[in-house]
Amino acid sequence: MRFGILGPFEALDDAGSQLALGGAKQRALLALLLLNAREVVSTDRIVDEIWGANGPSRPAHTVQVYVSNLRKALGKGGRSLLVTRAPGYVLEVSADSLDLARFEQALNDGRAALIDGRAQEAAARLREGLDEWRGAPLAEFAYEAFAQAAIARLEELRLVALEERIEADLALGRHAELVSELRELIGVHSLRERPRGQLMLALYRAGRQAEALQVFHETRTTLLEHLGIDPNPALQSLEHRILNHDPGLASPAAQAETSAVETPSDPHPVEAADGRRSILCAPSQPATLDVLLAFAEPLAAAAPPHDLVLARLIDAVEIGEPADELSEATSALNATRGQLEGCGISARAAAFTTLDVGDDLVRLASEQDVDLLLTDVRAEDVAALTLPPRIHALFERAPCDVVVLLDEGERQAALAEGAPVLVPFGASEHDWAALELGAWLAAATGAVLRLMGSLEEASAGRDASRLLAHAALAVQGLVGVATEPVLAPAGSGALVDAAEGAGVVLLGLGESWRQHGIGPLRRDAAAGLDAPVALVRRGLRPGGLTAPENLTRYAWSLGASSG
Numbered sequence: 001m002r003f004g005i006l007g008p009f010e011a012l013d014d015a016g017s018q019l020a021l022g023g024a025k026q027r028a029l030l031a032l033l034l035l036n037a038r039e040v041v042s043t044d045r046i047v048d049e050i051w052g053a054n055g056p057s058r059p060a061h062t063v064q065v066y067v068s069n070l071r072k073a074l075g076k077g078g079r080s081l082l083v084t085r086a087p088g089y090v091l092e093v094s095a096d097s098l099d100l101a102r103f104e105q106a107l108n109d110g111r112a113a114l115i116d117g118r119a120q121e122a123a124a125r126l127r128e129g130l131d132e133w134r135g136a137p138l139a140e141f142a143y144e145a146f147a148q149a150a151i152a153r154l155e156e157l158r159l160v161a162l163e164e165r166i167e168a169d170l171a172l173g174r175h176a177e178l179v180s181e182l183r184e185l186i187g188v189h190s191l192r193e194r195p196r197g198q199l200m201l202a203l204y205r206a207g208r209q210a211e212a213l214q215v216f217h218e219t220r221t222t223l224l225e226h227l228g229i230d231p232n233p234a235l236q237s238l239e240h241r242i243l244n245h246d247p248g249l250a251s252p253a254a255q256a257e258t259s260a261v262e263t264p265s266d267p268h269p270v271e272a273a274d275g276r277r278s279i280l281c282a283p284s285q286p287a288t289l290d291v292l293l294a295f296a297e298p299l300a301a302a303a304p305p306h307d308l309v310l311a312r313l314i315d316a317v318e319i320g321e322p323a324d325e326l327s328e329a330t331s332a333l334n335a336t337r338g339q340l341e342g343c344g345i346s347a348r349a350a351a352f353t354t355l356d357v358g359d360d361l362v363r364l365a366s367e368q369d370v371d372l373l374l375t376d377v378r379a380e381d382v383a384a385l386t387l388p389p390r391i392h393a394l395f396e397r398a399p400c401d402v403v404v405l406l407d408e409g410e411r412q413a414a415l416a417e418g419a420p421v422l423v424p425f426g427a428s429e430h431d432w433a434a435l436e437l438g439a440w441l442a443a444a445t446g447a448v449l450r451l452m453g454s455l456e457e458a459s460a461g462r463d464a465s466r467l468l469a470h471a472a473l474a475v476q477g478l479v480g481v482a483t484e485p486v487l488a489p490a491g492s493g494a495l496v497d498a499a500e501g502a503g504v505v506l507l508g509l510g511e512s513w514r515q516h517g518i519g520p521l522r523r524d525a526a527a528g529l530d531a532p533v534a535l536v537r538r539g540l541r542p543g544g545l546t547a548p549e550n551l552t553r554y555a556w557s558l559g560a561s562s563g
Contacts, residue, residue: 001013001014001074001075001077001081001093001097002016002097002098002099003034003093003097003098003099004098004099004134005031005034005035005098005099005100005137005138005154006099006100006103006132006133006134006135006137006154007099007133007134007135007136007137007139008134008135008139008140009027009031009138009139009140009141011030011074013075019073019074019075020073021070021073022069022070022073025050025051025066026066026069026070026073027140028050028141028144028146028147029046029050029063029066029067029070030070030091031138031141031146031147032046032049032050032146033082033089033090033091034091034093034098034100035100035147035150036091037091037093037098037100037101038090038091038092038093039090039429040085040086040087040088040089040090041088041089041090042087042088042428043059043060043063043087043088043089044059044087044088044511045088045510045511046063046088046089047059047062047063048511048512048514049145049146049511050144050146052145052514053514053515063089067082067084067089070082080092081093099132099134100132100154102129102132103129103130103132103133103157103161104129104157105129106125106126106128106129106132106161107126107129107157107160107161107164109125110122110123110125110126110129110161110164110165110168111164113125113168114164114167114168114171117171119168119171119172119252120168120172122164122165122167122168122171123165123168123169123172126161126164126165126168127165129161130158130161130162130165133158136151137150137151137154137155138150138151138154145396148396148397149396149397152397152399153399156366156399159189159192162185163194163195163198166178166181166182166195166198167198170198170201170202170205170251171252172252173205173251173252175201175202175203175205175206175251176202176205176206178198178199178202179199179202179203179206182195182198182199182202183199186199190222190226191222191223191226191227191363191366191367192367193219193223193231193232193235193367193368194369196215196216196219196231196235197234197235197238199212199215200212200213200215200216200235200238200239200242201238201249203215204242204249205249205250205251209242209245212242213239213242213243216231216235216238216239216242219231219235227350227352227363227364227367228350228351228352229309229348229349229350229368230348232307232348232368233307233346277304277306277307277369277370277371278306278307278308278309278368278369278370278371279296279299279300279306279307279308279309279370279371279372279373279374280309280311280361280364280365280368280370280372280373280374280400281293281296281308281309281310281311281374281375282311282312282313282361282364282373282374282375283312283375283376284375284376284377284378284390285376285378286312286328286329286332288376288405288407289310289332289336291376291405291532292374292375292376292405293308293336294532295374295403295441295504295532295534296308296372296374297340297343297345298441298444298445299372299440299441299444300345300346301343301344301345301444302440302443302444305346306371306372307346307347307348307368308340308345308346308347308348309347309348309349309350309364309368309370310333310336310337310347310348310349310350311333311349311350311351311361311364312329312330312332312333312350312351313351313352313353313354313357313360313361314326314329314351314352314353314354315353315354315355315357316353316354316355326351326352326353329351330349330350330351333349333350333351334349336349337349356390356393357390358389358390358391358392358393358394359393361373361375361390361393361394361398362393362394362397362398362399365398365399365400366399370399370400371400371401372400372401372402372403372437373394373398373400373401373402373403373539374403374405375390375391375394375402375403375404375405376404376405376406376407377391377404377405377406377407377518378407379407381518382406382407382518382523382526382527383523384517385516385517385518385519385520385523386517386518387404387513387517387518391404394537395509395513395537398537398539399539400539401433401436401437401536401537401538401539402536402537402539403437403506403534403535403536404509404534404535404536404537405532405533405534406518406522406523406526406533406534406535417445418445418446418447418448418503419447419501419502419503419504419531420442420447420448420449420450420484420501420502420503421438421441421442421445421447421448421449421450421502421503421504421506422438422450422452422498422499422502422504422505422506422531423435423438423449423450423451423452423505423506423508424451424452424453424454424495424498424505424507424508425451425452425453425467425468425471425508426453426454426467426508427467427470427471428508428510429538430508430509430510430536430537430538431508432508432538433508433536433537433538433539434506434507434508434536435451435471435474435475435508437506437536438506439475439478439479439481440479441504441506442479442481443479443480443481445503447503448481448482448483448484449475449481449482449483449484450483450484450485450486450498450502451468451471451472451483451484451485451486452486452487452488452495452498453465453467453468453485453486453487453488454487454488454489454490455487455488455489455490464487465485465487468483468485468487469485471483472485486498491521495521495525496525496528496529499525499529499531502529502531503531504531504532504533504534505525505529505531505532505533505534506534506536507522507525507533507534507535507536508535508536508537508538509522509535509536509537518535522535
């Protein structure tokens with residue numbers, strides 16, 4: 001049996017015939033399970049993703065009926081393929097039977113080959129992966145809430161694969177034939193910097209230096225007009241090298257002709273641009289920048305290093321005199337940028353007015369290779385349990401993990417040295433995202449990672465201590481951070497007790513945010529703790545600890561890599 005989601009949704013039997021999958025909800029259930037192939041999808045998540053706020057009166061029973069019907073639709077192997085596993089269901093498909101898995105494996109193989117200098121192999125594998133695409137992914141579900149984030153992620157991965165294939169072709173000396181393709185790609189994705197760097201390099205190698213420099217100037221103008229920032233340091237370096245006719249920019253074939261024994265040139269500038277990812281700090285108000293930087297600075301400095309992008313987006317509708325605030329914000333961000341650069345942290349800063357903060361933050365995160373986006377919600381929103389529209393946009397469409405600080409007015413502006421990082425852990429996908437961030441932060445600061453499990457998990461058929469042990473082994477295997485397990489009853493009081501002496505509390509936020517916002521437990525924790533409290537949502541791309549050659553879904557989280 002074979003499944004396809006990279007184009008029209010399809011399920012084929014062993015003879016290659018289309019299976020009749022039933023109605024829209026049943027097809028949506030199969031699509032959701034395929035997007036999370038070989039991972040347990042809880043009943044609660046299925047109901048929330050497929051029905052949303054208009055869920056059935058007997059949700060567990062309704063899901064059981066749909067699962068039973070789907071098993072029948074899948075034929076004689078349906079029961080062994082679609083397995084009940086607490087707290088939900090898992091689709092046990094082989095990697096060869098799903099086009100998404102084949103594509104991602106090809107992308108991983110291609111990236112690894114390119115990093116190792118095997119350009120011919122890389123180009124071939126990346127083309128094989130791109131050939132898996134038959135059209136727009138999950139097009140029939142384009143307006144369904146459960147599919148929108150997945151579609152954005154898939155389109156992003158396709159662009160990554162295309163850029164990597166172009167990188168391999170550049171290494172093979174195919175620069176002349178890439179120029180028109182790159183111009184077309186930039187026409188569709190005008191704010192994406194990597195293809196612009198590739199076009200500059202292709203033009204330069206084709207003997208068209210003036211056009212290459214013109215692309216840089218067009219890039220700078222476009223980025224300043226739309227995002228208020230300069231091109232990234234790698235593109236600026238590439239411009240400088242083109243101006244100086246750097247021999248290291250010649251095609252591999254030309255370099256080989258020059259000398260087979262010369263000292264190797266500097267790393268390829270476009271590869272460097274891709275390898276250096278970013279952390280985006282976007283405070284909603286000036287006062288929260290220092291607290292967000294308390295998270296961001298150690299993460300940016302730790303391996304792998306990241307650029308820091310400081311952004312202040314000023315809502316032109318809310319602010320009476322946006323020009324005055326824009327001037328103040330720009331001055332403050334530039335001063336902070338200078339301080340960060342003085343500490344050896346690569347930083348960029350921009351402030352601009354906007355009519356839609358959420359949309360512009362999503363766009364900024366997409367175009368700046370952002371692994372982590374940090375922002376905040378104000379005290380009045382925390383008290384009212386609400387999440388502003390800009391946060392809705394980030395949770396639904398941001399390409400990276402999102403951290404939202406719950407502001408309660410008086411917060412310490414730095415993480416206490418050596419203070420534990422606390423992560424309440426229940427093994428949901430967003431708990432894994434919080435755990436990965438906690439591990440990253442603990443490794444960067446030398447802190448202990450404190451994992452909190454609920455004593456009530458036993459009533460749900462799960463041993464909390466076993467979950468914490470599983471998480472601890474994953475963390476130690478990834479970054480070698482020491483963990484400290486804590487078992488506690490449910491409720492905000494137990495969370496406050498577990499957080500005693502902690503430097504920060506990271507709370508994974510599941511799908512209930514659409515109906516319940518922050519939730520009373522998180523609000524009460526934010527009010528009762530001295531340490532910063534932040535919500536964490538898993539994004540569309542891998543987290544900041546992921547190696548560059550493994551930037552696809554099956555390798556992007558501790559949960560996937562350890563389970």
